[in-house]
Amino acid sequence: MPLTYKFPYDIPLDRELISLGFESTSHTFGVGVVRLRHGFVDVLANVNSQYKPLKGGLHPREAALHHMEKAYPLLKQALREAGVGLGDVSLVSYSMGPGLGPCLRVSASVARFVASYYGKPLVPVNHAVAHIEVGRLFSGLEDPLVIYVSGGNTMIVAARDGGYRVLGETLDIPLGNLLDTFAREVGIAPPYVVDGKHAVDICAEWSREFIPLPYTVKGSDLSFSGLLTAALQKARRVGGEGLGAVCNSLRETAFNMLVEVAERSLLLTGKKSLLLVGGVASNTVLKWKLEKLAEAHGIPYYGTPPEVAGDNGLMISYTGLLTYLYGVSVEPEKAVVKQRLRLDEGDYPWLRG
Helix, strand or coil: CCCEEECCCCCCCCCCEEEEEEECCCCEEEEEEEEEECCEEEEEEEEEEECCCCCCCCCHHHHHHHHHHHHHHHHHHHHHHHCCCHHHCCEEEEEEECCCHHHHHHHHHHHHHHHHHHCCCEEEEEHHHHHHHHHHHHHCCCCCEEEEECCCCEEEEEEECCEEEEEEEECCCCHHHHHHHHHHHCCCCCCCEECCEEHHHHHHCCCCCCCCCCCCEECCEECCHHHHHHHHHHHHHHCHHHHHHHHHHHHHHHHHHHHHHHHHHHHHHCCCCEEEECHHHHCHHHHHHHHHHHHHHCCCEEECCHHHHCCCHHHHHHHHHHHHCCCCCECHHHCCCCCCCCCCCCCCHHHHC
């Protein structure tokens, strides 16, 4: 991963700024440090620790306890890697939402304390917007159609009129949740990811057979709940020997649904580039399918790399910096968290051009 990126927005700045960011919306506690100077963003540190349940799904209270335990060591590590002290930091940012309440409160509390004690501006960050902005920073794409896929979100997004417009989204469960739930219910997870591969991807390699499963697309929206139910029923009927075919069919059906709505949105908006962000952006099969979509339309494509595709502190510190440059900050006592914060709720002045 390069350490320096061209700042994509034309904002006059006569001084150096260092941003410290905290992320804790779900399973990851992360700390990021970035510096903006002379029109370039330097990545100084990006350290993260993920809570991994021994069985079942994510337990919010246990995840929050993990975050509290890791907060101070990770902050020390990030500052050491960045070569800065808290007194050198220009601003502090935190993930305001969306996310799990107990988890969100950890980064908000740490950020409030640091900002208060050291007298630094405090900036709340929309976690979903941070995924997009770090993807735009790394890719250099000016105005892409964004495909945002993670454990908690599945959206097709485009910038418009100083905000982000959701062109299509899941009507029930997100793509990442679909894969995790299926893997857990059929007994191939946790762990959900091994050597960078999701359990469903590993299982899918056992067979090339395709079994028809519910394919539910409504305009530019998708529905995965019927697909999950049908895949689980198939898996229970075929048993262990046929599980590879079910995994392959589940993955192919879900990814093809996403490619269809992405292509429909490309034609609707006329966007000239395609950007994949979010935790599921690390999936090599999905990346390959979207690369082929971009090739078919003769446009650039960028898949956010694994080190910043998932939840991380870097994306919060960078988006906090961007937000601060437009005069946004809050008093520590007003630094709230919002579990159901939507991507399209806010106004993002850097998008007005």
